[in-house]
Amino acid sequence: MALDRRAELGEFLRSRRARLRPEELGLPQYGGQRRVPGLRREELALLAGVSVDHYVRLEQGRTLHFSEAVLDSVARALRLDAVEREHLYRLARPWSGSESAEAPVQVVRPGLQRLLDSAADVPAYVVGRNTDVLAWNPLAAALITDFGALAPGQRNLARLVFLDEGMRRLYVDWRAKASDTAAYLRLDAGRHPDDPRTAELLAELDASGPEFGEVWAEHLLKDKTHGRYKYDHPVVGPIDLGFETLRLPDDPDQALVAHTVEEGSPSETALRLLAAWARESLPAG
Structure with a gap:
C-alpha cells in the first residue's frame, strides 16, 4: 500500500501541534482540561490567522489542494524548519508526474x-x-x-x-x-x-x-x-x-x-x- 497522504498529513500536523505550548506563544487559555499536550486546533488556527474550519479541513486531509498562503501561515505558526515545511507542501499540495509514479531504478555513474x-x-x-x-x-x-x-x-x-x-x-x-x-x-x-x-x-x-x-x-x-x-x-x-x-x-x-x-x-x-x-x-x- 502506498503512503496515505491524508493520514500522514494529519499525523504530521498533530505531532507538530503537540510540541508547542500556548503559554510560550502568548495565546489566551481556553477553558477545560487538556486531553492532549500542545496546542489545540483552535489555538493553532488563531495563531495562523485562518478559520478553525479551514485548519480542521487541512488536518483531516479533506482536500489536498490548499493555497500557498494558508500553508505558509500554518508552517510559521507551527515553527516548522525548512525540511518540515517542504514535507508539509508535498503532503498538502502533492506534485504530479514523476513524484506520483513508481520511481525508476537508480544507477551510480x-x-x-x-x-x-x-x-x-x-x-x-x-x-x-x-x-x-x-x-x-x-x-x-x-x-x-x-x-x-x-x-x-x-x-x-x-x-x-x-x-x-x-x-x-x-x-x-x-x-x-x-x-x-x-x-x-x-x-x-x-x-x-x-x-x-x-x-x-x-x-x-x-x-x-x-x-x-x-x-x-x-x-x-x-x-x-x-x-x-x-x-x-x-x-x-x-x-x-x-x-x-x-x-x-x-x-x-x-x-x-x-x-x-x-x-x-x-x-x-x-x-x-x-x-x-x-x-x-x-x-x-
Missing part, C-alpha cells in the same frame, strides 16, 4: 564510483531512495558492513539498522541512529509516496517488531546533511567519526556520504588500522 574508490582513507558511500546503499568504497564496507556480501535488496540502511544485530552493536547510541534513519526514510517516503518499493520496505520494517513502530510514531523528519556517530567496532574498538553529505546536482535522490575524523585523535589511529585491515581482509571492488 562510473565516475562517481571511481571517486569513491580513490578516497582510500575516507569511508564513503552513495545512498539513494529508501536509504538504499548504491555504491561504496572498501573502507565504508569495513566500517559499516560488507555491502558486497549482501544481496542487492538487502543493501539498505533502514533494513540493516532495524533488522541486523551487528548494527545494533556497532552504534554506541543505536536508538539515536535508529531515530535518524527513520527520519530520513519518512522524508523520502513523502517525496515518493506512491513508490511500491517504499511501501514494501515500510511494511517489512513494521512487521519486524515494535521498535520500528515506536520510532516511526515520533514523526521525525531529517535530511542527511552532516553530523557524527560513535562506533564500537568489532575490529578496532571505539571510533568517533563525523560525516558530510553532498547531494548530486543531477539526481537529488542520490547523496554521497563521506566520514571525517579529527586529526591526531585516537579515532584517526583507529581509522588507519581499519583501513589496513580492510586492504587485507575485504575483496577489492
